[in-house]
Amino acid sequence: MSNSRRNFLKKASLAGAAAIAAPQLVSASAKNDNFIPDDGTGKTFLFQGDSITDGGRSYDKDWNHVYGQGYAYLITARINFDYPGRDYQFFNRGISGNTINDLAARWQKDTLDIKPDVLSILVGINDVHKVIMQGDKSTAEDFGKAYNQLLTQTTGALPNVKLILLEPFILPVGMVNKNPELWAAEVQKRQVVVRTLALKFNAIFVPLQDVFNKALQKAKAEHWIWDGVHPMPAGHELIALEWMKSVKKLY
Template sequence: MVQKFLLFLLICSAVITMSFTLQKRKKVVFFGDSITQMGADAGGYIRQMETMIAKEGLSNQFELVGAGISGNKVTDLYLRLERDVLSKQPDIVVIYVGINDVWHKRLAGTGTDYVKYTEFYDAIVKKLQAAGAKVVVCTPSVIGERKDNSNEQDGELNMYSNWLRQYAKEKQIPCTDLRTEFQNYLIANNPNNAEKGLLTTDRVHLNAAGNEFVAKAIWNTLKTIQ
C-alpha cells in the first residue's frame, strides 16, 4: 500500500514538473532603436513574427518583448541594459543596433565611431552572456535602398557589418545578416535603383514589406536556437 502511494506521488510530481516545463516559454527581448520600437507596434516585425510563430504552432514556446527606443545608438543600449533588458530575465536577446551610429554622423553630426561601436557592442554581449542570456546579433540593414552601393553611407554600414559578422563568428553567436539580406533583395527587386519605397518608407524605417522581411529573417535564426 505504501509503495502504491509513493508511486502515485512520484507520478503526480512528474506530471506537475512536465506541466511547468511545457508552459515555460522562451522570453525573447528585441533590443534596439526606432526600427525595433516600431517593430513592437501593430504590423511591426515583432508582431509579424508572433503571427509566423503562431502559424507554426509554436506560440506556447516563445514570448516576444520589444525594447527599442527611437534615436538609440550602441552607447544608449549599454546604459539601459539593466533596466530594459536584464530586469526582464530574458532567455534570448536580439540586438539590432547600428543604423543611428552611422546615420547620425551625417544627420545630426553625432554617431558612434567604429572603435567605440565595437567596444560597447562587445560589452553589451558580455553582460548578457554573464546573466545567462543567449544572444543573436543583427547587422545594420540600410540607409538608402540603392542597390549599387551608391548610398552615401554604404561604406560605413559595410564596415560595421563586416565587423559584426566576424565578431559573431569568433564568439560563436548566431547572426542574422540583415545587411546582406537587404542588399540581395534590392539587387533582385530594385531595377530603377530607387532610394526608398521597397522595404523602407524613408530610406531607413521599415514599411509593411520591410517588417515582414525582417520578421522572416530573424525568425529563421531564432528557431535554430536550442
C-alpha cells in the same frame, strides 16, 4: 442579393455539406497543420534595438500595440500561432533613436531584469546617422567597444542566453541617396563589427544587407525602405523571414 454574394454563400454551403458528408477529409487536413503540442518548453524572447525594432509600440500593457507593427510583431505572431502549446513569452524593448550607448544606459532594466532566454539585437544605424547627419565623432571602433562591453555584461549576468545579432542595413533612397558612398562606408564598418561580435560570442548572425540588395531585383528600393533606413511593411517582412530562417532551431 448580388450574384457574387449568392455564389459565395452557395460555395460555402457546399463546402459545409462536404465536411458533414466526409468528416475524414477534415480530420486528415487537421493532422497536416504546423501546430506543435505542448512539450513543457518555455522561453522568453526579447527584441532590443532602435526605431526599426520599436515599430511604434506602446509602452504599457496595451496588447493591441505592445509589440509594435514591425518585424518583432510579425515574428511574435507567427511563432505564437505555430506553437500555441509552448510557454513562449515575447518582449519588445526597442526605442526609437537609440544608439549603442543608449542601449547600454538602459540595459539593466530593459534587458537583464527581463532575463531573456533569447535576446535579439538590431542596432547601429543611429550611430551612423549621428556621424553623417550630426557630425558626431564616434567611430566604428567606438561602436565595437561599446557593443562588446554590452554583450560581455549580458553573458556574465545571463550565461545561458542565446544571442541573435542582426546586421544593420540601408538602401540608396531618401536621406541615404544624398550621400550613398559615405552611408555605405560607415554602415559597412559596423556590419563587420556585428559579424565579428557574433563569432566571438557564439551568437546567431542574421544577415540583412544582402537580403535587401537582392530584393531590389523584385521591386524598387522605396518598396522595401522608404527613407533609406526604415523599412516599409514588405521590408519588415523580409527581416522577419530572414530572422526565422536563421533562428528556427531555437524554437
